[in-house]
Amino acid sequence: MTTNTSLLIQKLEGIINANLLNEQFGVEELANSFGVSRSQLHRKLKAATGQSLSAFIREYRLNVAFELLNNEEITASEAAYKVGFGSATYFSKSFKDFFGLAPSEVIRKKNEGEKIVLKQFGNSKTIYSKRLFAGLFIGILVISTIIYFSFGHKSMAINNIPENKSIAVFPFDNRSGNPENLYFTDGVTDAITRQLSHLQDVRVVPRSTIEHYIKDDKSIEQLVDDFNISYILRGSVQRVKNTVRIEVQLTNPISQNQVWANYYDREIDGIFFIQNEIAERVASALKTELTILEVSDQNIGYTKNIEAYDLYLKGVFEYRTYTRKGNQLAIKYLTKAILLDPDFALAHAYLAHSILAQGSMAGSKLRAIDAFAQSFGSNEKALKLAPDLPEALLYKGFYLLYNNWDFQNAGEVYRKAIKNKNPDAFALYSDYLHFIKKHKEAAEIAKELEQKEPFYPNTRMILAHYYEGDIEEAIAFAESRLKILNNYYTLDNYGFVLLNTGEYEQAISVFNMIFKIENFRYPRILGWLGAAYARSGQREKALSILNELKEIKKKTSAGSPCFFIGVIYAALDKDVEALQWLEKAVEDHEMEVPWLITEPQLFDLHKKPIFQELVQNIGFPEWVEN
Numbered sequence: 001m002t003t004n005t006s007l008l009i010q011k012l013e014g015i016i017n018a019n020l021l022n023e024q025f026g027v028e029e030l031a032n033s034f035g036v037s038r039s040q041l042h043r044k045l046k047a048a049t050g051q052s053l054s055a056f057i058r059e060y061r062l063n064v065a066f067e068l069l070n071n072e073e074i075t076a077s078e079a080a081y082k083v084g085f086g087s088a089t090y091f092s093k094s095f096k097d098f099f100g101l102a103p104s105e106v107i108r109k110k111n112e113g114e115k116i117v118l119k120q121f122g123n124s125k126t127i128y129s130k131r132l133f134a135g136l137f138i139g140i141l142v143i144s145t146i147i148y149f150s151f152g153h154k155s156m157a158i159n160n161i162p163e164n165k166s167i168a169v170f171p172f173d174n175r176s177g178n179p180e181n182l183y184f185t186d187g188v189t190d191a192i193t194r195q196l197s198h199l200q201d202v203r204v205v206p207r208s209t210i211e212h213y214i215k216d217d218k219s220i221e222q223l224v225d226d227f228n229i230s231y232i233l234r235g236s237v238q239r240v241k242n243t244v245r246i247e248v249q250l251t252n253p254i255s256q257n258q259v260w261a262n263y264y265d266r267e268i269d270g271i272f273f274i275q276n277e278i279a280e281r282v283a284s285a286l287k288t289e290l291t292i293l294e295v296s297d298q299n300i301g302y303t304k305n306i307e308a309y310d311l312y313l314k315g316v317f318e319y320r321t322y323t324r325k326g327n328q329l330a331i332k333y334l335t336k337a338i339l340l341d342p343d344f345a346l347a348h349a350y351l352a353h354s355i356l357a358q359g360s361m362a363g364s365k366l367r368a369i370d371a372f373a374q375s376f377g378s379n380e381k382a383l384k385l386a387p388d389l390p391e392a393l394l395y396k397g398f399y400l401l402y403n404n405w406d407f408q409n410a411g412e413v414y415r416k417a418i419k420n421k422n423p424d425a426f427a428l429y430s431d432y433l434h435f436i437k438k439h440k441e442a443a444e445i446a447k448e449l450e451q452k453e454p455f456y457p458n459t460r461m462i463l464a465h466y467y468e469g470d471i472e473e474a475i476a477f478a479e480s481r482l483k484i485l486n487n488y489y490t491l492d493n494y495g496f497v498l499l500n501t502g503e504y505e506q507a508i509s510v511f512n513m514i515f516k517i518e519n520f521r522y523p524r525i526l527g528w529l530g531a532a533y534a535r536s537g538q539r540e541k542a543l544s545i546l547n548e549l550k551e552i553k554k555k556t557s558a559g560s561p562c563f564f565i566g567v568i569y570a571a572l573d574k575d576v577e578a579l580q581w582l583e584k585a586v587e588d589h590e591m592e593v594p595w596l597i598t599e600p601q602l603f604d605l606h607k608k609p610i611f612q613e614l615v616q617n618i619g620f621p622e623w624v625e626n
Contacts, residue, residue, distance in 0.1 A: 233248065461481075465477055
């Protein structure tokens with residue numbers, strides 16, 4: 001390695017090290033700190049090491065993380081935070097992909113006095129002793145820091161995040177002897193988790209995270225390490241006709257000590273009192289408080305009619321299957337619940353969501369405008385009964401944006417909704433920010449969602465990386481997430497990135513994989529598949545997809561077929577036809593219309609007068625031509 005190359009690497013390491021806690025410090029910030037353009041720095045580093053800037057930053061962070069884990073008493077999630085990873089899950093995956101073993105394995109081997117064999121450190125496979133690395137690590141940091149400050153740069157001040165108590169609520173066991181009672185047990189778990197989320201100084205680990213670890217047979221110790229869990233709440237529910245027994249146990253996973261335990265034998269109509277009492281007892285055990293206001297808020301939107309509540313639990317259980325059959329059953333159960341208690345706000349809100357789902361891309365049963373018309377009244381009733389109900393606020397923001405194209409008021413409602421810690425609100429707000437080309441803010445919201453719910457089924461991190469220009473990060477994150485959640489949503493985002501970065505054959509493979517997994521040909525995926533064929537020169541196949549979408553359009557506008565016919569025509573460089581079909585999409589009020597100025601396949605149309613007129617008619621704020 002030449003002297004110039006060595007100085008380049010040392011200077012870059014010094015800059016990264018000075019900003020190590022800042023998870024938003026990326027390629028752009030590194031180039032700015034270095035004092036050259038992003039492309040210039042990329043060429044310099046590529047010539048010196050063969051690495052990209054994003055890979056260099058990521059690997060430096062991972063190397064430092066290894067030293068922290070191997071030389072300090074620290075958990076995996078604490079190490080992730082200290083080296084600038086916003087997601088403990090993404091950190092663990094990246095760490096294992098790079099070194100060949102998980103952070104928890106490093107901790108275990110260190111505690112047991114074993115030497116640690118790494119798959120790679122830089123590019124070599126070596127066994128490292130703790131003492132050797134300790135001296136080397138300190139030396140690197142000292143040298144890097146001296147070099148960094150000798151160039152006159154200032155580090156970004158980052159405030160330490162306070163250590164919060166955290167609790168994991170494991171899915172309660174169904175001990176009723178009847179699998180059909182699973183919905184009730186599921187509902188009890190959700191209600192208690194919802195109530196505990198009112199504790200301001202306690203972090204509740206998302207249920208999706210816990211279920212992922214259980215599904216993959218990962219150890220409780222690894223879960224505790226990865227998410228810095230302070231307490232675990234377990235329980236069981238046994239229901240026999242109109243009586244219910246709930247047993248609960250709060251433990252400290254580190255000491256294995258039982259902090260508190262109790263059981264409750266009650267009539268079924270006392271279920272709310274049990275749930276409230278459990279939340280209050282847990283709060284007491286954690287030496288925190290549920291204020292009088294929080295206690296009153298715990299049951300916001302619920303009902304005192306136990307039969308209506310039972311139907312509501314069935315409805316929500318079916319809604320969360322995210323299947324067409326489940327959606328139909330959800331509407332059936334929720335409608336019956338409302339007949340029993342017309343003032344049941346949560347039932348009204350979930351009924352609105354269930355009806356709206358029939359007009360979504362996946363529902364493909366109702367036109368979007370009809371789905372909004374049929375569901376609007378239910379949500380308005382929910383808001384009238386409970387103005388701050390998170391589920392109802394979420395729908396209102398969605399309605400204002402997708403039905404009214406009222407960007408300003410939709411943004412205000414979404415901002416109010418995310419204060420309630422609803423993960424869906426964070427996801428939809430991130431989309432909204434992309435629509436109005438505030439991609440940096442969208443990325444910040446996506447990162448916050450990733451921190452709050454690492455296994456959220458439709459992560460926004462892939463799109464966030466793409467629109468920020470971090471293509472390598474977008475692809476790396478997508479491929480890492482597919483190892484965890486190989487679902488429609490991840491494949492959708494992955495295919496989108498591949499299509500819009502010129503990886504057409506790989507994109508085509510991903511889109512066809514979606515059809516195989518889902519057994520349904522979504523207009524959205526057909527549109528992108530057609531665009532991939534068009535961009536890769538497979539014109540006949542692109543035209544075949546066009547015809548398929550036109551046949552779908554004859555039957556329904558659900559799934560936004562006009563919008564995606566426009567996408568294919570744009571990819572075929574048929575601008576007139578593309579604009580005609582986009583006009584039809586706007587006339588039909590298709591669900592995808594808010595993506596109009598953010599859909600990359602349409603970027604070449606932005607300067608066309610017809611496109612600009614469409615944008616003005618829809619009402620996009622601060623429209624700027626690309």
